[in-house]
Amino acid sequence: MNKFKQLGLNDFLVRAVEDLGFETPSEVQQKAIPELLAQDTDMVALAQTGTGKTAAFGFPMIQKVDVNNRDTQGLILSPTRELCLQITNELQLYSKYVKGLNVVAVYGGASITEQARQIKRGAQIIVATPGRMKDIINRNMVDISTVEYCVLDEADEMLNMGFYEDITSILSHTPHEKHTWLFSATMPKEVASIAKEFMKTPLEITVGVKNSGSDKVQHEYYVVGGRDRYAALKRLADTNPDIFSVVFCRTKRDTQKIAEKLIEDGYNAGALHGDLSQNQRDMVMKAFRTQQIQMLVATDVAARGIDVDDITHVIHYQLPDEIETYTHRSGRTGRAGKSGTSMVIITKSETRKIHAIERIINQKFDARKIPNAEEICEIQLYHLASKIKNTKVNDEVEAFLPAVNDVLEGIDREELIKKLVSVEFSRFANYYKNASDDLNAGGDSSSRSDNGSGSAVRYFINVGARDGYDWKVLKDFLKEQLGLDRDDIFKVEVKDSFSFFNSEAVHTDLILSTFSEFKLDGRFINVEVSKNTRGKSDRGDFGNRKRKRSGNDNWSKKSFGSKGNQNKKGKKSKGKKRF
Incomplete structure (x- = not known):
């Protein structure tokens, strides 16, 4: 029945x-x-x-x-x-x-x-x-x-x-x-x-605990200097190339300003606030629902009633005055059975607000570090490689291939790959080459950033959202395969065709040996230590990794990922709890 x-x-x-x-x-x-x-x-x-x-x-x-x-x-x-x-x-x-x-x-x-x-x-x-x-x-x-x-x-x-x-x-x-x-x-x-x-x-x-947040949402906070909020926002976006998010600001002025700066810097962004006409609002929401806009910058009032199931991240550029508002903001992601991430950018003096929210929503925040330049470049490079690999070939190029082959004659395969990737990657790498490496400000995050011991190792794994994983599913998969407790796997970050996770250095041999020849549905699942460990291990070599290979299709077995099962994709009230 x-x-x-x-x-x-x-x-x-x-x-x-x-x-x-x-x-x-x-x-x-x-x-x-x-x-x-x-x-x-x-x-x-x-x-x-x-x-x-x-x-x-x-x-x-x-x-x-x-x-x-x-x-x-x-x-x-x-x-x-x-x-x-x-x-x-x-x-x-x-x-x-x-x-x-x-x-x-x-x-x-x-x-x-x-x-x-x-x-x-x-x-x-x-x-x-x-x-x-x-x-x-x-x-x-x-x-x-x-x-x-x-x-x-x-x-x-x-x-x-x-x-x-x-x-x-x-x-x-x-x-x-x-x-x-x-x-x-x-x-x-x-x-x-x-x-x-x-x-x-x-x-x-x-449903759940009264006034609690959804257990489908992972809560993170990043402590930065007051002048570094915007730079931190860009780095969080760059670390998540497939981001589809709502960015919350307190005022209409900040909302418009941040959206304009993001657009100027090449991001697919838009603003949603009370000064927009109904026609402008409809146009912005239509572009957001069709994902022409990846980062919707909004005020709390303007964002009321947004109901889009595929939002991957909610970013709190500024914390709201009221705790209940945080619950509504973070509820924009982790919908319809999917998982999501709520990111909060704060200054050192605002860390007490995080603890106040934790008590109300009955969930812990994960203290994170703003990614450094090398880590962002690593993720962007893998993302670019995955994008190239998964691009459907346009048969119309066939007629032009003889001329193209003449131009590329004499370039071997490895050199061609380097040149192809460099066409799009060089501009991005040059930007971060000259950028300030550390945006993180002091706070109490250090005691929680590595799950307690400060000896965490960061790992790369060649599965991601394209294969049906989100951070909760991947965490459970790793826990089951490794026989570890759920808390032994942390800082799980799922991208389109690959992911990262952290674990204590004591588990490194177990993790690498378990996945040394690991196959799932006939496909090698490859786990390696990332160069950007944020911990004490410096194993691994970005750009020169050993790959699991099968048959003659060497490219498809690289840990850039392979195609798996494609997922379908006001007025303030009195008496509110305040920080």
């Missing part, structure tokens, strides 16, 4: 689930859906962004509304236009086999008369942002006196954006006997106040 059907969903919804390819309900769905279907109750559900909350309230609402009654029976409030549209789209997908159900989105930046016209034609479910919903109510364009089910999605974000008065005003136009479902990532005082005022003995479910 379909696992979603076991939750109590009817056949129409189960068919939609199967079409969407959903197989296993998330934890919040398993806890919320059966309760909401079995009884008429108020509910407070605490779960991180990206855990499937839309389906958790969407399926029960769709199943409970009467499609033969064209009155508005369900109201969903969300903090931003993007999230409003996303929820609407998902509900329409869920209800594709439910004939006669209409879901209408109500949000700013679009024609209010057209939205009112759609509602008048019959909208059993309205998905709305608070500001536009209050406006359309005040103009007597909508009647929500028949609402039976009301959802407050991302409640803490809405309240943090200053929507408390709008929400209370909207709810005052709904029936007293309706049922309210409140979904939130954290439970600050304002959310508890809403629950107390508008809900009757709500059922509370919690």
